[in-house]
Structures are given as structure tokens and as C-alpha cells.
Amino acid sequence: MGAGGSGEDQLIARLFEPIARHPGALGLKDDAAFLDVPAGHQLVLTKDALVAGVHFFAEDPPASIARKAMRVNLSDLAAKGAEPLGVLLAIAIPPEMGVEALEAFASGIGDDALLFGAPLLGGDMVRTPGPFTVSITALGAVPVGGMVRRTTAEAGQAIVVTGTIGDAALGLELRLNPERPGFRALSEEQRSFLADRYLNPRPRLGIAGALRMHAGAAMDVSDGLAGDLAKMLVASGVAGEVQADRVPLSPTARAAIAAEPALMENALTGGDDYEVLAVIADVHLDAFGAAATAAGIGATEIGRTLEGEGLVVRDATGAALSFARGSFSHF
């Protein structure tokens, strides 16, 4: 770990050394870490920053904040077909954040490092007069040339998503507006499910290998299905059509939307799904679906890419839907 004096060193030692077990982390006692990249592989690198009050609620449990910071980065690795090698962590700590909260945060990092095979290699811990800020760099590996791109979708292929869409966006909306009719229709257990999906993304590392073998293009859904798909189509120079009624919904999301159809827009355009959105040639579709099923994740074809440009989302009658916002933006 980096700059700072002996007070910082002691805090780092207490909090983070126990979870930095990778030999290259050198017990966080050096200025840098070392890491071997497996022969025949290249690195995949991603770095996402999260700010209290912007990307998470300052009052969220610190272990949940840690998990979210780990998982939004690991989700990028998964969508690129990469296997995790490790993470670097920088945190900026506000004055009001005490040692107990930091301990809980560190344990959240450590638990996920073990769970996902992404050891803590190093980083930095600094003070800030501002909000708690977390920056994670995740390092992964793919066979050379194997990284799955966002820009390589072709026309005439299937648009596929893993898991279910909208649970996290509904979990956020539930926190912001708990009295909406769609949420009043849910059981306590169903509300907890949505809240948990917002707090604890699940990086889809189990299908990284299948993406490398079968996907023409992929990205993770972090800013909302409609907006992220639109981005991928633009980046690839193709058009796309999605059938809204084919978008996979959890039973809970389905119940909320049945009680309040307007929540469908939250599901389709809200952020934080952290599912994988892939464009897959028909010849690979069955094999990818089988791999996704075997991984316990599941994958659903929701539409097709086409020649041209633009994204159309159609309802069950074939009418084109329009959304107040294309995707979630922090700007």
C-alpha cells in the first residue's frame, strides 16, 4: 500500500493484511505487488469507482458496499470472458467513518476475494473530507486474443441476457418510493429479495468461458438493459429489436409489474443488473444456453440484431415502446 505514515500503516495492517494472502501481495508490506500472468494469456483490466451518495447509500452496510465495489468490477471481467487474477483497492475514508465500519468493509472485501478467486494484491487508503469513495482495479486473464468485445456484434444474431433483468432497479426504486402500488403488492420476502439484488450484484464469472467460446460480443448490464444494448449496437454498427415480453423477469419483478405496469420501464432501463448482455450467432446459441444452464445462471434470447442502426423495443402487440430515459446516468 502507498503513501501515508505510521498511523495508516497500523490501520492497514489491522484491517487488510489478514485478507491479502496472495504471495504477490507481500502482506501489503511493500510499495507494490507482483503478479504472474499465465502463459499464453493476456491481461484484462477494469477499474470502477463508487462514491457514497452517488453509487451507493452512505448508510448501506459497509460489507455490502465492499461487495458491490468488488462485484461491479468482477462483472466487467465476466462479461469480457476473463478469469479473475486479483484486485487492487483504494479507499478514501471520511472523518465520520469509524474503525468498526472499516473492519466490516475489509471483511466484505476479503469474503468476496475468496468467493470469486480475486485476491487483494495491494492498494491505498487515504483520508478525505468528502464521502466514502472506493476504487477497485480488477485484473483478469484470457487466452491471448480471447477478450470478448463490445464492438463486434454482427447483424442477424441473437441478443441474449443472463439471469433476470430489473430486480436491482426495482430494489432501488423500492428504497426510494416504497409506497408505490407495485411494491405494496409484494410480500416482505419479495421486498427483501429486490433490496438484496440492489445491494449485492452477482458477477457472472461462471459463464466467462462460454462467452469466450460462443459470444460475438458482450458487455455487462450496469446502466440498464435498454441503454446498454443501445450502446453496444452503436459501438458495433448494427441495429437491434427486442421483444419486451421475452426479457427474463424474476417472479418477484413480474408480480410488482403486474400490480403496477409502469414499473416495467424501471426494469428495462434501470441500472445495476450486472447480468451479461451478449450477441450470439445462431450456430452457437444452443451451446451457450446449455453452458449458462449448467452454470446455474440461465440465458434468454430477447431479440435479434439487424442491419442498420438503432434499437427498437416492442411490446407483445408489436408496438414500439419509448422510454422517458434510455438508461441510467450519474451525469
Next chain:
Amino acid sequence: MGAGGSGEDQLIARLFEPIARHPGALGLKDDAAFLDVPAGHQLVLTKDALVAGVHFFAEDPPASIARKAMRVNLSDLAAKGAEPLGVLLAIAIPPEMGVEALEAFASGIGDDALLFGAPLLGGDMVRTPGPFTVSITALGAVPVGGMVRRTTAEAGQAIVVTGTIGDAALGLELRLNPERPGFRALSEEQRSFLADRYLNPRPRLGIAGALRMHAGAAMDVSDGLAGDLAKMLVASGVAGEVQADRVPLSPTARAAIAAEPALMENALTGGDDYEVLAVIADVHLDAFGAAATAAGIGATEIGRTLEGEGLVVRDATGAALSFARGSFSHF
């Protein structure tokens, strides 16, 4: 680059795509970058975060902030004997920071990326209600097993520093207390020199190879010579003695200290030198010195490691000096 909607995408495109020329950066249009590590090499990884008002002055020129953020990380690579491969950058932008300042910041990153061969590979740009915060992850490479450690100094070796010590600490003190007698004794040009050394660290990448060949242990001096050396001695399980009058000072630092001897403590314990502190066996000393001279950096033996523990800094009479603070700490 990571999360965020189309407003962010456009700002990233405008600011950072032009400086992300490495093929693995994919024009910052994907969720991740890829990077090859040269055959027979392993990665060296470091990540330092800087917060406005803590690690730099919010009113510093944005290009200087960018350079400092790049260089404190590249300095870690240099001290570990690593050659830069690239950087990832995350910034959290406060509301009052306008596009012009961001443009100047991006150009500072781009200039240093070219100057030091450390291309921008990717990262994230988010909003914060707090101070401007910069987190950089620097990736470098060493031949496998070649990273120079902090923990491997042995007794009976030379303690060496590159360049000159204390200029940056005096530059900081000059900003905080410009009326001190030591500074009133300086010319305008001398004051500018000190101010520049605080703003613009110079990572000593030119001696990375010589460190790998000759150094028993090394680290960069970021938190003050005395404190950082003490840390290295503890980490290595040896003692050390330094002759204060052998510590290399610039003519400007020497003039300020001559006019106000108390400033010597700032020089020896203040932060931000970003020189390399190395412990070198006598048989390697001449070769290392020659390499440092050839690199235009210079290196000076300031003391010796000993059996035992602790650091003693002696003045010209042999008396042990004591300092009000061992090193600079942000905590």
C-alpha cells in the same frame, strides 16, 4: 471506461479518448482493456489515490495534479525496478470542476503517458459531492522474480538515495509559510524551483534497471527520508545510521537551510521527494553509482545498515538528531 450514461460517455470521448492510443485501450469504447505482459516477465502493480486538500491543493493547476498522480505511481514502479506498461485512471469530479479544468487534467495525463511510456489503458469517471479525487493504478513489468523489495536490506550495506532530498518538502513549507527566514533568503528563481519540485515529482524510471541489477532493497521516498528509511529498516529487520551532512541537498535547499537551520528537519522528514532510497552491497556500489550518473540522476551514499534495530541520524559532530515527527502522515 465504466459505469455512467451517455453524458459521461461523451465527456470521456472528448477528454480521454485522444490520449488513449494503446491498442489494448480499445479507444476506451469497451468495458475493459487488454494488455500483454512481455515473455519472461511478471507484473508489478501499484495504486495510489490523491484527494484535493489532502494530497494536493485544490487550486493547483489541473495538469500539475494529473502529473503528480501519474508520477507518484510511476515512482513506485521505478523503485521496484519495473518498466511501465500502462495506467488505469479513476477520477471523482466535484460539481464545481468545469470542462476546462478537466481538459487540462486530461492533457496532463496524456503528456506524462507519452513522456514515461505509460499509456492510459482505461478507468472510470464519476461525480462526487466531495473533493476532486484521483486514483491511478500503474502496471509495470520486471523479469520474473526481479522486483526489488523493501524487506530485503541486509546489515553492513550502503544506504543510498538518488537526486536531492527535501526540495519538495521545502516547496510545500514555502507555500504554507512563505515568510520564514529561510525562504526570504532565496531568489524568486530559487523559490520557483522549490515550488516546482513540490508540484512535479520526477519518477526515477531511468535507474529501474540498475536497481534490479544492484540494489538489495529499495523503496521510493514519499513520506520523508527519515520515516521511510525507518520503515524499510523495520521491514528488513536491520538497523541503520545516516550522516545528515551526507544527505544530498540542492543548492537552493542548502541556501534555505543555511539561512534557517530548522528547515533541515523539513528536508529530512518532509514528504514528496519521490527519490529512490536503496540499500546496496558494497560490491555493487560503484556500478550503481555509475549507472545513476549515466542516467543523469545521481546517487549518494548517506549511511550504512547495521545489525540490530532502529535508525540513528547523526549530525556532523556525531550527535544523534531527534525529530518532532518521524515522517509525514496523512492520518
